[in-house]
Amino acid sequence: MSKPLGGRTITARLKSGENLTEIIKHYENYNAKQRTHNHEDLWFHQRLTRGNAVHNLKKSGSTQGLFLVRESVNIKGSFVLSLIHKGDTQHFQITTSPHSGCFSIDNGPPFVGLDQLVHFYRTGCNGLPTALIHACKGHTVPAFLQQYGENTIIHQAVDEGIDTAVFNQILNHSNCPHLNTRNNSGRTALHEAAARGLNDLVLELYKRGADVKTRDAEGNSPLHLACRGDHAETCKILVKHCFSKPQDRCCGTGWVPLHDAAYYGHHQCIDMLLRHGAACYPRSVNGETPLDLADKRHQTNSLLILQRYQPPKPHYSSSHWLHNAVDRHKAVELLEHAGLRNGCFLVRMSKRHPGQYVLTMSFDKTVFNYEIKNKNNWFYIDDGPLFSSLEYLIDYYCRCSDGLPAELTSPVTPFARNDLPPVPGPSRPKMNERPPAPVPSNNKPSKNHGVIQQSYIPGLLPNPSDTLEDIEPSSIVLGRELGQGEFGSVLMGVWTNPLGKKVPVALKTLHGEHINTGEAEFEREAGVMMGLNHLCIVKLYGICRGETMMMVQELVAMGSALDYILDYPSAVGQADFKLWGAQIASGMNYLESKGFVHRDLALRNILLASKALVKISDFGLSRAVGAGSNYYKASAGGRWPVKWYAPESINYGTFSSSSDVWSYGITLWEIFSKGEQPYGTMTGAQVIQYIEDDKRRLIRPEGCPEKVYSIMLQCWAYNPKERPTFLRLHHKFRSDPDYFNMEVPGHRDNLDS
Structure with missing residues (x-):
């Protein structure tokens, strides 16, 4: 709880005769005094055109690494980084995730604040043509765009659990601060209200425009914090009335709210989330499901709910969307014939990976293809949740996009039904059966077949344990999943190297269940890579031996x-x-x-x-x-x-x-x-x-x-x-x-x- 300004609460000030305008002014003056005015922090330019950005940079000297961040003139809330590299001005769109509100450039890591993003690219190039060195003088970035902001009167009102009528007066005031400003703990007022279970204040904040997608400094949504605080009714309000998404993930851990509820054993929140469409088996960046967390923490009631959960009957059966004798090009033709409507889709057999399926869908007049992986009869797309049947998977993505460009809406139905193989139908996991951390087949052999028995060759390949650089787990920040390896996931991440530079990396993980069988092969592969240094060969930085063993490699942004x-x-x-x-x-x-x-x-x-x-x-x-x-x-x-x-x-x-x-x-x-x-x-x-x-x-x-x-x-x-x-x-x-x-x-x- 934050300390009231001057030691007096808002309620006490109002009772003593101060009016609301005076109280808001006190908070504004206090926060203004706390702000720093270092020239190098004045890089933000409001509503600046591309041409004016070039003019301002040239006027400031066009030195290498000179930069500014500008708000788009045409699209409110859209931002662009403009910088000088070798005398020329280059521009980079700062994209905002529709699911988390986080900022990123190209395929770079996500940041909850523009100040956090700029700081990252000031520490090194990190994928840009140059590091950000000098700020082209503008303004301080607005508080609501910062990772850590300031304690406003709205935060204080939530801390006090103030009367709803008084709260509405504050929100209606012409000088009310921006609702999405984070306090010095990195939370918005909506985060704080959800964490405390203040349902009336949660609803009022949402009605006035507070963003339920906004993340706190640790990457959590208000729904994550409501689950963590065991406020099932608040969770229901956020999902049902504020349209918060149960599948929204924490930017750092990849946890969805169900992970938080399972970890803390808040079984009423678990029950509420499942009733409102949450997937039962989402995965964190380490591949853990809520069931894993409940089991690890001995949360008996939560474990029983998750084990016994049976999803509702799928809206569509496989006969509505499953095609057999259709390749990638024919699938495109079928979607084009259907008008390339947003969410139009079909599922076909993969030609590249026999026995696997592919989801083909259209959005914004573009066709997208997603491999549906299958491991031990658990189906999933990319780093999405696990499902016990193909029909449950499709039904889930008909209810929420969760990484797809849109929800699935209109299936393309095959004309002939005699060419289809039996599709794995909906099934219920056995009571003690848990989904494995999936390691999908990718139509290539397992790396432990057809190899020399020794893990290294004396005289040519040094013993990996003697040569590999150990990287501290604390220097690694995990990001989203890029794909699957033989023994675990391949994740995006950021490594702070010994020189303090933040380096975008790919993290090849070794899940716990493979430690005994895969560690020698894992280290042997790393031993091969460690001695290689060539532009056209992926570079290995070292091994991270934390709770999850990881190979830390250079990030090759565009993939396969x-x-x-x-x-x-x-x-x-x-x-x-x-x-x-x-x-x-x-x-x-x-x-x-x-x-x-x-x-x-x-x-x-x-x-x-x-x-x-x-x-x-x-x-x-x-x-x-x-x-x-x-x-x-x-x-x-x-x-x-x-x-x-x-x-x-x-x-x-x-x-x-x-x-x-x-x-x-x-x-x-x-x-x-x-x-x-x-x-x-x-x-x-x-x-x-x-x-x-x-x-x-x-x-x-x-x-x-x-x-x-x-x-x-x-x-x-x-x-x-x-x-x-x-x-x-x-x-x-x-x-x-x-x-x-x-x-x-x-x-x-x-x-x-």
């Missing part, structure tokens, strides 16, 4: 090149493909020079830092070649990515840089075919027969230049000795003007290394 090609086929062309092929050859040449074989080179493992720069990733299968040998032989069998493997790897389990060259040819084919599956629907056995009989090879992709296809054919020579080396490929790309211009601005020397 395969996903990008499939999602944006018209955004890329031959010039991009040639550049990517050249850069992959450069990175593989570097690996070859270091004595490593990758063993899993494929387009799914190529990441896009930008359209002009790709990076090789996923070193789980990589091995160092023993001294005096050009290849090694795997000592265990297992499921391997046969479609990417050379004949000698399939037949004899031998791997070398030459077998990586074969995989490189397949990867080139994937690129120029715009993400087609190599060999189509052939099984592994059929692929082996295909490349053995008459030495047949994949046909040239449509539009692929003959010169590029000739490189592929050279890579697919049956005899490993007849294949080009990566060194030869690298030099060929660099010297032949008909091929690839590999230059990336500022990085040319690195590519030649």
